[in-house]
Amino acid sequence: MCVMVPTPLDTNRSAHRLTLSTYLSLFSQHRSPSDGSLRPQPPSTTVDENPSASISAVHPDIIQAHILTRLDGPTLASAACTSSQLHSLASDHRLWSNVCHSTWPSTAAPRLRHLISSFPDGAFSFFSDSFPLLANLDSSSAAAADHHDRPSELISAVDIYHGEKLIFSKVVETETVSGWFMCSPFRVDLLDPKDVVPTSVKYPEADTCRNLGEELRLSWILIDPAGRRAMNLSSHTAVSVQRHWLSGEVHARFASILPGEKGSASEYVQLGIVVTCRVGSEGGELQVREVSLQVEDMDGMHLNGKESLVILQKGLEGRKGRKGRREEEGRRRYEEYLERKRERKEKKMRTEGTLDTLCVTFGVLGFLLFWLFVLCR
Known part of the structure; x- marks a missing residue:
């Protein structure tokens, strides 16, 4: 699986736009226009294909706290490639630290926490190396x-x-x-x-x-x-x-x-x-x-x-x-x-077989020459 580095920005990735806009449209459908509170509504069967409109309708704090925190590492990296706003929100060190600790619980050890934070791009660099x-x-x-x-x-x-x-x-x-x-x-x-x-x-x-x-x-x-x-x-x-x-x-x-x-x-x-x-x-x-x-x-x-x-x-x-x-x-x-x-082993056995044959041939030839010399002397 390819971990995509969140650097600017390939906005032609339709698969990434569709996945993320699905998350955003669901949050937009459940948000009251007056006070921003959530309200239960039947799920919509349509998905907004315009990611910029969906993003502008949702507060950045909601995106970061309620959407991006639900994504795994590869999906979070893909989301960061869809727009400059998501790139900025998905670059938060705490998001990637949580992804690393949830994916690999051993990285929660105190020394590894400190070490991961010292990587060039922090926890994101560690994840892109390790996943x-x-x-x-x-x-x-x-x-x-x-x-x-x-x-x-x-x-x-x-x-x-x-x-x-x-x-x-x-x-x-x-x-x-x-x-x-x-x-x-x-x-x-x-x-x-x-x-x-x-x-x-x-x-x-x-x-x-x-x-x-x-x-x-x-x-x-x-x-x-x-x-x-x-x-x-x-x-x-x-x-x-x-x-x-x-x-x-x-x-x-x-x-x-x-x-x-x-x-x-x-x-x-x-x-x-x-x-x-x-x-x-x-x-x-x-x-x-x-x-x-x-x-x-x-x-x-x-x-x-x-x-x-x-x-x-x-x-x-x-x-x-x-x-x-x-x-x-x-x-x-x-x-x-x-x-x-297996091929190396077969080649080695063929080589050894050839050497054994040559050794036997030269041995027999030497033996015959020796007796020929004795008989003709």
Whole structure:
């Protein structure tokens, strides 16, 4: 989904005008011309196609307090592109702060509130960075960032929903400058091995795997506090759900695909998020046992902190806001990545098979030449 930046002003967007004028006409129909109070009337079946007339009929305070506050982030951004008046009203920092906190409850943490307000355009900049899926970057033109520009700290703001119900929310800070981080496989764990997060969601165990894939929604926002940048690493919905044959735990995978070093195993890498759940023994309630992030190349190897940091910085600096439904787009990119991975594996097996054949051929040839030399001597 494309988040549109509210800068002046494309007044030819008829879809935006129609949506907003519907809101405005409903408020105009219920407003008394004498005192401005609301009065019940049967809904009208007609919509005023002239947005300027509808806007002029409604006080700006009503628009801001009773209309714009009811819009989600993408609709609010679209509304800001319809007129200069709505652009001004929709640019209010409090509106976008409320949108961020309602979309991602983890952003209500005190440090994140302060950090979001320091972004170039405040909460709007944060939303436009964090809401869209990461766009596919060109691996041939994505240059490695300078070491001095790499973030010294990363903040993860994670929210997990089951349907419309929030079941997990946490903020984790990760330092990125120590030798241990640089050399060890990159991994961010939100829960300790013995921690379990109980939920009130009840599941029949037989349907856990199928239903989790349909109901779980995850957002993993990675923030560079020094650079005032953010990106969402999640595919929004799970790209795969599997049940472990022995433990019965269900592993839901969310992923984003980013380019790395061209011509190598990390030409495309997977930012893989795994959520491990199981049904508790008492009452059949769902439990969250693991939420983790790792970076994996096309050979299935996990990148270390130094290599992962280069990939993550490219994502932070990359373009965002590609159109399309997030669920379908995320799953499509993951399937394309699996296809590239399969093709690479087949190519590697063919190459190894050819090398094995050559080795056997040269071995047999050497053996024959040796005995020919012995017999003819």
